Amino acid sequence: MAKKSDTLKPSGRSNPARRSVHVPNIGIGDKDRQAIADGLARLLADTYTLYLTTHNFHWNVTGPMFNSLHAMFMLQYTELWNAVDPIAERIRSLGHAAPGSYAQFSKLSSLKDAPAVPPRAMAMVALLADGHEAVARTARSVFPLADAANDQPTADLLTQRMDVHEKTAWMLRVLLED
Structure with a gap:
């Protein structure tokens, strides 16, 4: 048990560094918040991994479609970059820490890391289409948890x-058609 001197500043106010973490009372039970946060952690890892792959391909694309793909990949990695913060913040809103290391992301992500040697342009397109489909599947797998817990903010984020991922996958797949 903490001594009063450990938890109070000289002014008599509590020391936030010594306080126990406040458990959110938002109408979602502990087990549901944990399950949803775990699912969102996987979504965050997938999103960040796809962001890195897309940015890598933006830097390394070559060939006759360079300009178009370079610009498209920039739009895509920017969208992915802007998506990671709301996902992480939702995890925090549920009372859990958001993963943020490469080691955590590599354990949580369903996506493989980008190839060490950059593939040809159309192989990049195919890998990114597959990646967006995988992230859509991850989001979809979390949706029933949010829905069952009546967690509308998470359900909205997942929707x-x-x-975004289904539309982006479609736009990439059409580039692969003859």
Whole structure:
């Protein structure tokens, strides 16, 4: 048990560094918040991994479609970069720490790291289409947890992410058609 001197500043106010973490009372039970946060951690890892792959391909794309793909990949990695913060903040809103290291992301992500040797342009497109489909599947796998817990903010976030990833996968796949 903490002594009063350990938890109070000289002014008599509590020391935030010594306080126990406040458990959110938002109408979602502990087990549901944990399960949803775990699912969102996987989504965050997938999103960040896809961001890195897309940025890598933006830097390394070559060939006759260089300009178009370079610009498209920039739009895509920018969108992915802007998506990671809301996902991490939702995890925090649920009372859990968001993963943030490469080691954590590599354990949580369903995506493989980008190839060490950059593939040809159309192979990049195919890998990114597959990646967006995988992230959409991850988001979809978390949705029933959020829905069952009546967690509308997470359900809304997941719906938005599925929409973006499914549309982006479609736009990439059409580039692969003859």
